[in-house]
Amino acid sequence: MLLRVERLQHSYCKAEILKNIDLGVERGEVFIIIGPTGSGKTTLLRLIGLLEKPTSGDIHFDGNRVSDSEEQRLAVRRRMAMVSQKPTVFNASVYDNVAYGLRIRKEKGASLHGKVMNALETVGLAGYDKRNARTLSGGETQRVALARAMVIQPELLLLDEPTANLDPVSTSHIEKLVTDVIKKSEMTVLMSTHDMYQGQRLADRMGVIMAGEMLQTGDPRDVFNLPQNRKLAEFVGVENIISGAVVSNKEGIVDIKVDGAVVEALSSLSAGAAVYACIRPEEITLAKTREPSSARNTFSGEITRVVLFGPLARIELNCGFPLVALITRKSAEEMNLQTENRLYASFKATGVHVIAK
């Protein structure tokens, strides 16, 4: 394990920013910390990047505990590099910016030149070497910052919301760098983002941080589909979170009573448990008539709102309880869906994720 964080706690004045964080990052993986703005992502990365000292808790790098000794902190810091959300470039040429980390490591001559030119090529800024870095656009600046960090071949690359302030084209450019280049060079990446979908696209593993607490870590698919509590479910984009209670459990299939209807789902919880039934909107199919199907849950409802966006349509229904379905725009148009239409909404018992209250 390259990085291990144990019981990390940090406060500014009296405000507790991070609470008891445990985290492990394996060599060579892309680990993404995901969480809403203000959840403590930046603070966590700054502590791991040894830019600040935690109030309490330990950071282990490559098997060694990082102590308070400035000498040791510098030695560890030299094995990592950090790119911040709002990258700062030095008032110098793009070339000198990228060369900085190498120069302070006493690298010079042809080897320095080769590495810098190579890094500029990699981030797509070949030919920009003479430009003053202060004259670049936001996306270009972020790429200079990435090149400047990557060129020193850090064992651990820390990226703090590298795409938070960028347009979609620049964002996909940066994402491509992370997936193609950094993975190939076997760097370990610890990145933060508030964008759940970006986390999905890039992460080998992810951790969700909310209000200073690491609530869930694991495979992105698990985090996405099996959130452990209501807050997480909301954050990962589960729009249908229906409150109810288990009325029966027959061999792992539960009936959950919600606002006058019964939802079938898979769960180990027994009768009487108060739960939330979570259904991702894309798991729901809509039909004009009630047709026989394998889906265990079918409800009749009235359309309250239709929102078209891009290739998708978001349909809000009232089935006694509110339900949101996500279908393609084409389907919505072919079925001629309008508000006040009555419809049947179906989803499988396996499409329901049950969270105990």
Added chain:
Amino acid sequence: MHEIADAFVIAIKMIFTGDPEVYAITARTLEISISSTLIGALLFIPLGCLIYFNNFWGKRTLISIIQTCYSLPTVFVGLLVFLAFSRAGPLGFFGIMFTPQVMVIGQVVLIAPIITGLTISALSGVSPAIRETAVSLGATRFQAVWLVLKEARYAVLTAILVGFGRAISEVGLAIMVGGNIRGFTRVLTTAMALETQMGNIELSMALGIILIVLALIITVLANKFVKGKEADAAQSRAPTA
């Protein structure tokens, strides 16, 4: 008005015909002011860094005091240096009263607050993110401070230039501790004061023009130097084989 214009014309002639006394005074002036500015820069830019990059009790008060000392009267500094270096003073054993050396020391004292204070302002103009970025890329404390200083180079240069301007233009200190000794401690400002009193308006005017032109030339050169460094840095990409 006529008189001033005539004086001006004669002054220009004097400068271009190469009056040896005018040139000697000019050389001595530059020698003293440049020495004191360089010594001041070497001592007080680092002091400014030390104050800016460390947190200690009374830091803000100290900075306020330094800023107040920007306008320290030159005659007051002259008096202090005089008391210190006169034969009976604590530093009298150096025996350098009424020499160019003591004038340099006096000017260094005079410009110390300006260079220190303006260095602190120059550094506060650089975003703290610059230093942090350097540290995150593995810079040592010294390397990070050096980078911030480089980012602030124009403002630091201004600090040096303002210091030089004060050193070359002051007259009280130069008379009090230098003594305006002809061919030894006589500088442009003290010579002007003397010649004006003696009625040699043309000579005085010539000295004044030289003083202003010198200040202009040095400012232009210093700006060129900083800009040139920048161009060099951009072109030094090619590896030196």
